[in-house]
Amino acid sequence: MKIALAQLDTTIGDLAGNSRLVLDACHDAAKRGARVVVLPELVVSGYPPRDLLNVPSFLRACDDAVEQIVRELPEGIVAIFGAPRRRTSNVGGRVLTDSAIAARRGEILLEVQKALLPTYDVFDERRYFEPAPAHMPRVLRVDEERIGILVCEDMWNDRLFWDDRRIYDRDPFAEAMEQGATLVVNVSASPFAQKKHDLRRNLVTHAAKRWHVPVLYANAVGGNDGLLFDGGSLAVGADGAPIAELPFFAAALEVVDTESRMKGVLGERDEMAVLAAALTTGVRDYARKTGMKSWVLGLSGGVDSALVATLGTLALGKDAGAALAMPSRYSSEHSIADAKKLAERLGVRFQIVPIDPVHVAYEQVLAPVLAELPPPAANDVTFENVQARVRGATLMAFANRINGLLLTTGNKSECSVGYCTLYGDMCGGLAVIADLWKHEVYALCRWLNEHEVDGAIPESTLIKPPSAELRPGQRDDQSLPPYDVLDPILKALVEDELGVEEASARTGQPIELVRSMARKVYLAEYKRKQFAPTLKVSPRAWVGRDYPIAMGFRP
Numbered sequence: 001m002k003i004a005l006a007q008l009d010t011t012i013g014d015l016a017g018n019s020r021l022v023l024d025a026c027h028d029a030a031k032r033g034a035r036v037v038v039l040p041e042l043v044v045s046g047y048p049p050r051d052l053l054n055v056p057s058f059l060r061a062c063d064d065a066v067e068q069i070v071r072e073l074p075e076g077i078v079a080i081f082g083a084p085r086r087r088t089s090n091v092g093g094r095v096l097t098d099s100a101i102a103a104r105r106g107e108i109l110l111e112v113q114k115a116l117l118p119t120y121d122v123f124d125e126r127r128y129f130e131p132a133p134a135h136m137p138r139v140l141r142v143d144e145e146r147i148g149i150l151v152c153e154d155m156w157n158d159r160l161f162w163d164d165r166r167i168y169d170r171d172p173f174a175e176a177m178e179q180g181a182t183l184v185v186n187v188s189a190s191p192f193a194q195k196k197h198d199l200r201r202n203l204v205t206h207a208a209k210r211w212h213v214p215v216l217y218a219n220a221v222g223g224n225d226g227l228l229f230d231g232g233s234l235a236v237g238a239d240g241a242p243i244a245e246l247p248f249f250a251a252a253l254e255v256v257d258t259e260s261r262m263k264g265v266l267g268e269r270d271e272m273a274v275l276a277a278a279l280t281t282g283v284r285d286y287a288r289k290t291g292m293k294s295w296v297l298g299l300s301g302g303v304d305s306a307l308v309a310t311l312g313t314l315a316l317g318k319d320a321g322a323a324l325a326m327p328s329r330y331s332s333e334h335s336i337a338d339a340k341k342l343a344e345r346l347g348v349r350f351q352i353v354p355i356d357p358v359h360v361a362y363e364q365v366l367a368p369v370l371a372e373l374p375p376p377a378a379n380d381v382t383f384e385n386v387q388a389r390v391r392g393a394t395l396m397a398f399a400n401r402i403n404g405l406l407l408t409t410g411n412k413s414e415c416s417v418g419y420c421t422l423y424g425d426m427c428g429g430l431a432v433i434a435d436l437w438k439h440e441v442y443a444l445c446r447w448l449n450e451h452e453v454d455g456a457i458p459e460s461t462l463i464k465p466p467s468a469e470l471r472p473g474q475r476d477d478q479s480l481p482p483y484d485v486l487d488p489i490l491k492a493l494v495e496d497e498l499g500v501e502e503a504s505a506r507t508g509q510p511i512e513l514v515r516s517m518a519r520k521v522y523l524a525e526y527k528r529k530q531f532a533p534t535l536k537v538s539p540r541a542w543v544g545r546d547y548p549i550a551m552g553f554r555p
Helices: 015-031 050-054 056-072 159-165 172-178 196-211 271-290 303-316 333-346 356-371 382-402 412-417 438-451 459-463 483-495 500-507 511-523
Strands: 002-007 036-038 078-086 096-104 107-113 139-142 145-151 183-188 215-219 221-224 227-230 234-236 242-245 252-257 295-298 321-325 349-352 405-408
Touching: 002 015, 002 234, 015 036, 015 056, 015 078, 015 252, 036 183, 050 056, 056 078, 056 096, 078 107, 078 145, 078 183, 096 145, 107 145, 145 172, 159 196, 172 183, 172 196, 183 196, 196 215, 196 234, 221 271, 227 271, 242 252, 271 303, 271 405, 271 438, 295 303, 295 382, 303 321, 303 333, 303 405, 303 438, 303 459, 321 333, 321 382, 333 349, 333 459, 356 382, 382 405, 412 438, 412 483, 412 511, 438 459, 438 483, 483 500, 483 511, 500 511
Parallel strands: 002 036, 002 215, 036 078, 145 183, 183 215, 295 321, 295 405, 321 349
Antiparallel strands: 002 252, 078 096, 096 107, 139 145, 215 234, 221 227, 234 242
């Protein structure tokens, strides 16, 4: 059977635009000879719609959009697509279901509800949806095939694949097979994380080989707030051999024959290329879907702002970018020179806005007020933070005037331990690299220099000691361990969620050092609660975590 996989970049809540994308894909698939077209999860509403699902007018508009799609489908094709649906029986449970709708022109043939509703990490689907009841029909006959229909998570609970890591007590894939499926499709909106696609590919291949049926997996693509969807939709044969794989981070449609085989084999992917595509997609879609056409950032001459400026340029273009260098009395000449050099190489607008006059004015205004207080502690950062906040206010004013998107430049290492200033360097509309460890920042800069921007990031930026330059001779390693020590500790504590003793044993670092970093992680939660939306690229980002702020636990 010829089946089209369509991965679409939808906008949450743009029901007319999303419906048009669905219909365009269906007409394209029909022209190319497909009998069935499979589209992503909640493609009508966009994923995730969150509390829009509590708005009655939004739900009515979703229903209208589904009716329009069904009414305008091309003749001779069956479309399988995702949408929120209201339950016909509201006896107990949630009002809505996360459903896959199978339809032909003018007729809904089958609706299959999602059974496994994740509530971990960034997911909170039990907040909105009722799971599919046991034994619900999930197989649709089309010509000689019996197509089993699953929604995203529904194929992620195979007991032979996960062993003891299963978190649900049912397996919808097995249910589809019990109902006689000869082919299985999955409508999905599975967020990106580094190396996650390899897991997906293994999962799909395992299912096909275990049950001896072709499996087709249609994933969403694009950025919605901080969540990124990589596409990479898959089709594999009943023997697990690949039939097709769609591109990453690009809307695409591919018609596959379930009896054919992919030419060649799936090769290794350049993880840095995928990461760069993820972040540029995130910036581009966030700006496009919020109506922003330009971007702004503070360019310090350091590696973090250099990376964000490069990603902004790749995402939205050099003509859309503006970079401000904001030196204080503590800024080094080489930092300004590096910032200017990068801006010139990228071709973005560059301005120098000295902040010392404002910094001095703050000191003068605050001096009599602070003089009445007890003497400051040895580690007092009052006026260091004033500098950061002057810069934040300057950038916000510039962004307001040009209606631009202010990109923040903090990384995951700093974010984890609170090495950032509220209302200062944390100001902005999008945190582009807040899910990259410092060592990943350096690695991605070097990859971009080699593959995308022809050495635009100055080598001097990449080799100088990191510094916030908020006091004379300041370096990051005066307040924190060197990043080659810090990052493995934080990864163990944050991503792997190890205790202090286990993290110390894994990293080989002294337990008191690990404990002090763990305490910084917990104490910085109040800052992270106020962070700009963060592009999530790791399996465990700060997005999707929720530590309490006022608490007594200390590791």
